[in-house]
Amino acid sequence: xxxxxxxxxxxxxxxxxxxxxxxxxxxxxxxxxxxxxxxxxxxxxxxxxxxxxxxxxxxxxxxxxxxxxxxxxxxxxxxxxxxxxxxxxxxxxxxxxxxxxxxxxxxxxxxxxxxxxxxxxxxxxxxxxxxxxxxxxxxxxxxxxxxxxxxxxxxxxxxxxxxxx
Amino acid sequence: xxxxxxxxxxxxxxxxxxxxxxxxxxxxxxxxxxxxxxxxxxxxxxxxxxxxxxxxxxxxxxxxxxxxxxxxxxxxxxxxxxxxxxxxxxxxxxxxxxxxxxxxxxxxxxxxxxxxxxxx
Numbered sequence: 001x002x003x004x005x006x007x008x009x010x011x012x013x014x015x016x017x018x019x020x021x022x023x024x025x026x027x028x029x030x031x032x033x034x035x036x037x038x039x040x041x042x043x044x045x046x047x048x049x050x051x052x053x054x055x056x057x058x059x060x061x062x063x064x065x066x067x068x069x070x071x072x073x074x075x076x077x078x079x080x081x082x083x084x085x086x087x088x089x090x091x092x093x094x095x096x097x098x099x100x101x102x103x104x105x106x107x108x109x110x111x112x113x114x115x116x117x118x119x120x121x122x123x124x125x126x127x128x129x130x131x132x133x134x135x136x137x138x139x140x141x142x143x144x145x146x147x148x149x150x151x152x153x154x155x156x157x158x159x160x161x162x163x164x165x
Numbered sequence: 166x167x168x169x170x171x172x173x174x175x176x177x178x179x180x181x182x183x184x185x186x187x188x189x190x191x192x193x194x195x196x197x198x199x200x201x202x203x204x205x206x207x208x209x210x211x212x213x214x215x216x217x218x219x220x221x222x223x224x225x226x227x228x229x230x231x232x233x234x235x236x237x238x239x240x241x242x243x244x245x246x247x248x249x250x251x252x253x254x255x256x257x258x259x260x261x262x263x264x265x266x267x268x269x270x271x272x273x274x275x276x277x278x279x280x281x282x283x284x285x
Contacts, residue, residue, distance in 0.1 A: 094237075137197065140197055143254075149199070152198045155195070
């Protein structure tokens with residue numbers, strides 16, 4: 001009888017440790033995935049829908065659920081602008097890690113890492129129409145001086161907005 | 166076991182030596198603005214150019230800074246163009262060719278010849 005109790009108790013301990021072995025990785029995985037779900041990058045098919053002169057509502061519809069990183073107003077060349085910042089997914093690169101085992105040796109593990117670029121949509125105020133849109137570095141070197149000349153002020157204002165966040 | 170370790174150490178050494186070549190990444194380009202001088206761009210990019218090339222077109226002085234822009238697994242020549250000492254345009258060679266300023270197109274062609282000659 002006493003032996004049976006010990007076996008039963010041991011069985012319960014084993015069951016509990018089995019449950020923990022399953023639940024701890026499951027919990028960690030769900031936390032990791034939860035973290036990823038918080039950020040959605042902008043993609044090319046969405047940016048293709050943005051047109052000159054579109055208003056904020058049209059642009060918001062075009063970008064859909066892409067995460068807005070920051071929104072701020074600034075002035076340049078005597079005009080007021082509103083800038084909305086996103087991260088654009090421009091591709092992926094493949095990275096490699098070596099997984100080493102004492103007896104089995106080392107094997108390479110490949111995984112994809114997203115490549116993103118800073119993307120901004122600028123609305124002229126008070127008309128609220130799209131004035132410029134594109135990657136930040138692309139707009140900074142735009143042959144159109146009306147666009148490239150507002151970029152230093154935009155970047156300074158963005159930095160200030162990020163510091164506030 | 167020791168053999169595997171040595172092989173991995175050799176691979177790491179070769180990879181790190183390759184990484185030692187100065188290269189730019191896309192994220193760094195955000196810090197560039199038109200009108201910067203060469204000291205400001207080197208400071209913004211946190212590295213000096215691989216080479217500097219000068220040319221004149223229609224009496225206007227152009228300076229080109231050659232960098233290597235890494236794009237994940239690949240990379241290519243990336244140029245900064247200063248017109249009379251001020252940053253005017255920057256990009257890949259094909260982007261320069263599409264730039265709507267004939268003087269800059271000509272200046273880049275002259276500089277490219279110099280770069281290719283130096284490589285030979």
